[in-house]
Amino acid sequence: METLKTKQKIGLIIGSILFVAGLVLGFFFNIRLVWSFIEGMSFWGYPEVIDFDPSLPKEGMITQIKCPLLITPYESKEIRFRIKNPKEYEIKPLLEILDSNPGMEGNITRSYEEFVIEPGETIETSYAFSSRNITPNSVFFVRALLHQTGYYPASTTKHCGVLVYQVGRLPGIAIISLVIGIFLALLLSGIWIWWKNSTAYMRRSNRILNGMISLSVFLVANMVTIVLGWKIPAIILLVVTILAFFAILQHILTGSGLNSEM
Numbered sequence: 001m002e003t004l005k006t007k008q009k010i011g012l013i014i015g016s017i018l019f020v021a022g023l024v025l026g027f028f029f030n031i032r033l034v035w036s037f038i039e040g041m042s043f044w045g046y047p048e049v050i051d052f053d054p055s056l057p058k059e060g061m062i063t064q065i066k067c068p069l070l071i072t073p074y075e076s077k078e079i080r081f082r083i084k085n086p087k088e089y090e091i092k093p094l095l096e097i098l099d100s101n102p103g104m105e106g107n108i109t110r111s112y113e114e115f116v117i118e119p120g121e122t123i124e125t126s127y128a129f130s131s132r133n134i135t136p137n138s139v140f141f142v143r144a145l146l147h148q149t150g151y152y153p154a155s156t157t158k159h160c161g162v163l164v165y166q167v168g169r170l171p172g173i174a175i176i177s178l179v180i181g182i183f184l185a186l187l188l189s190g191i192w193i194w195w196k197n198s199t200a201y202m203r204r205s206n207r208i209l210n211g212m213i214s215l216s217v218f219l220v221a222n223m224v225t226i227v228l229g230w231k232i233p234a235i236i237l238l239v240v241t242i243l244a245f246f247a248i249l250q251h252i253l254t255g256s257g258l259n260s261e262m
Contacts, residue, residue, distance in 0.1 A: 011197030022186025026219045036161030043141035051153030060093040067160035071172040076130040085117035094147040211248040
């Protein structure tokens with residue numbers, strides 16, 4: 001086997017540190033964004049006065065709720081809803097929107113909007129909100145409930161959680177882009193530096209390199225599902241990524257490791 005030179009050892013250490021830093025940043029960022037959605041499952045405003053009965057016939061359906069992933073304090077954004085009429089007759093549903101607002105009574109804001117939707121038609125509407133009353137490092141919650149009419153309990157609902165964070169004066173989209181750019185740069189530079197300083201034997205075995213590439217692919221795929229708003233696939237892929245991390249780590253440790261080269 002080839003013996004690693006001091007320069008190669010330093011390169012491998014630097015590459016490993018960069019990769020692990022990118023991995024940790026990506027993991028925690030993905031987890032925080034996914035967790036904001038999971039937290040929103042428990043947001044119902046005033047549970048004792050909300051009329052919700054999922055067993056009722058569903059004349060209309062909320063097919064999509066599109067929320068920003070992250071906003072900064074004092075930043076205003078829109079949440080978009082898509083409502084479909086699957087019936088063969090006209091419907092007049094009522095959309096009820098609850099959002100967490102610490103500055104209001106009960107810490108929520110409640111609004112209503114009525115629609116007339118033709119058979120088979122899908123409409124889009126938006127709801128403007130601001131995080132001015134929400135402290136950084138918290139989550140802004142929104143829940144939409146669709147009633148057949150104002151006289152019926154809601155029969156369908158969707159929700160989302162928006163992370164509130166501040167980095168200087170950067171807008172939310174810039175913060176997300178910055179984090180994604182940093183963790184991708186750390187992952188790729190870590191892999192490249194590790195590969196450049198590895199021996200021919202280490203490259204042939206590919207155990208560590210394949211593990212690094214596999215984890216990077218899982219992490220990036222998880223981020224893509226989050227950005228696209230695919231909440232359930234994002235949760236599943238996050239769990240798969242965590243399990244893959246431990247499986248790959250065990251695979252590396254039980255095989256020929258770095259120590260045999262040094």
